[in-house]
Amino acid sequence: MRIARFLLAFVLLCSMTSAVRAEAKKKSVLNLFCWSEYVPQDVIDGFTKETGIKVNVENYASNEEMLSKLLAAGGKYDLIQPSEYTIEALVKADKLAPLNLENIPNIKNLDPAYTKLPHDPEGKYSVPWMAGSVGIVINTAKVKTPVTGYKDVFSGAHKKRIVVLNDSREIVSWALSSLGLPINDITPESLEKAKPVLAEWLPQVRVYDSDSPKTALLNGNVDVGIVWSGEAAILFKKNKKFQYVLPAEGAHRFIDSLAVPKGAANQENAEKFINYILKPEVSVKISDAFPYTNPNAEARKLLTKAQLANPASYPPGDPKLETFKDIGKVAADIDKLVTDLKNAKGK
C-alpha cells in the first residue's frame, strides 16, 4: 500500500515537474536557487513586474547544501548564488555555463575591485551579489585595550571571553595569517606550523557559533568575537559599543555571486535577472535589507550616510583582504586538526 501510494506520489511529482517544464517553454520563468535571507522579496516582485518573467525561488543554508542539490538535480536551476570558493570548485568541475555579457550591460556599475578575482579571473562565470568579511568585534564597554589583530584577541587577556565562528577552515586561516603564511595554499607543512598557534588559541575560546555569533556578544557572555561582517553590522546597529575591526594580519573576504549552472533551461532569463539587480536603485534595496558590502559602485552613491558609516559594512582604510580558493580534499585534514585540538583541550 505504502509503496503504491509512494509510486502514485512519485508519478504525480514527475508529471508536475514536466508540467513545470512545459510551462517554462510556454511562459517565461526563472528558477532561482539562492541563500535564505539574502534576496529581498520586493526585488523579485519588481523583476517580475518589469519583465513578466515568473520567478520560482528555492533556498539553501550553505554552499555545501547547494552543491549537493545542484549535482543531484542538474538542469533544474537557472541561477545559483555560490560563494567564491564554490564558484571555483564548480568551474573546475565544468558545472557552470559562461555568461553572455552582452545581455548584462549593467555590469559596468560594479566596482572593479570586486570583479575578475582569482576564483573567476576572466569574470566569465559569475557576477558579484554582495561581499563581506570576517573580522573582529569588540565590546568596547568591556575591553579598554586596543585590539587590532588575531594576536591581540588571543593574547591571553580575553581568555574564555571569546566567540569565534564554528568553521574549521576559517579558524585555520586566521592562524596561517598570523604566521604570515598563505591562506589558500595549505600544505601539511603549513598546517604543522599552525598547530602550536591553534593549540594556544583554542583553549581561550568560550563559544563556537557560526549561525548567530552575535548572541553570545549581546548576552554579555563574551567580550570579543571573530564573526561575519553582516553579524557585526547588526550588532553595531543595535549598540555602537560593538566595534568592528579587520585584523591587521589579513582577513577573509567572501564574495557571494550569481552564476548559471550548465544545462540551465532559461539562461537568458537568468541573465536578465542579473542585469536587473545590477541597476543601482534595485541594488540599494538589497543593501537596505542585508547590510553587507555592496560591490555596486553606482548603488553605493545612493546609500545613506548611516549605511556607509557602518564600519562592518564598509570598513575604513585599506585593509588586507583575501578571498578563499577551493582547497579540495585538504578540507578533511583541516577538520581533523581542529577536532583534534578542540578535543585535546577538552581533556
Place this chain on the structure above:
Amino acid sequence: MVSDCRRRPGWLGWMLMTPMLAWLVAFVIAPTLILAVYSFCQRDELGQVVYHFSWENYRRIFIDSDTGRLGTVYLDVFLRSLSYAGLTTGICLVVGYPVAWFIGRAHPGRRNLLLTLVMIPFLTNFLIRTYAWMTILSENGILNGFLGYMHIATSFDMLYTPGAVVLGLAYTYLPFMILPVYGSVEKLDPALVEAALDLGANPFRVFQKVIIPLTFPGIFAGVLLVFIPAIGMFAVAQLMGGGVDPTIGEVIQNQFFSARDWPFGSALGMMLMLLFGVFFWAGARWWKTAAE
C-alpha cells in the same frame, strides 16, 4: 495454542504486516545500507561520494594519521558523549522516577492533568526551549540576576560548560523517562506493596524487592529512550555547550556540512550504530538474567 502462535503467517498476516515492513525497509534498512556503503567510499574534490572501496574511513577513526599509532581523538569524543548521556540518564531516573510514581499513585481523575503537564513543554519548539535556557543561564541572564540580587553569588559561568550540556539534555529527555515508568507504576497492584509491608518487610526492602522489579520494564524502556538519543544529540551540545568540547553528534554533523566528507561521517555513524547495538544487546541480556 503454542503451535498456533508459531504457525507461519498466512497471506492475511503478510498483508497486515506490509505497511510495517515497507516502513522498516524505507526508513530503517535502506538508509542504513546507504550509510554502510558510503562508509567504505571516498570523496572527490567537490565532496561528491566516489565509489572506491577502502577501509580508510574506519582506519581514520582508530589510527592517528600523523603518528601511525592508535589515535584516541574519536575515542575520547565517543567517551565524552557516553558520559554526558550516562549522567543525563542518571539524573532523569533520579528526578523522573518519583514524579512518575506520584502521577501513577495520584487520584485517577487527576492523572491525565498531571500527564498533560509533563507533555506541555512539547507544545513549544525544542530550539526555542533551548534558547530559553540560554537566556536563563547566560551571564547577564535571569538566574545570575537573581543570585546577584539575593547576594548569594556574584555572576558565575553557567552557560557554555559541560554542566549546561547535561542540564539541557536532562531537561529535553526527562518526559521520555517519566512516561514509560508511569506506565509501569500505574499497572503495579498496590495490594502487593501492602502484602509485603504486612509480611514484615521494611519500606526500603519493599522498594528494592517489590516495587523496582515490578516497574523494571518501565525503567528499562526509559533508560533506553533517554540514553540512546542523548548520545547522538548535537543541538544541545552546540548551543548550550558552545561547541567547545566536541561530542560525537557534532563531529558527525560537521562531516556532512562544513567538511563535506560524507564517507567519513558515515563511518562514524556506523560506529555509533554498532555501539547502540552493543548497548541494546547488553541491556537486553542483563534484563533476561535479572528476570530469571
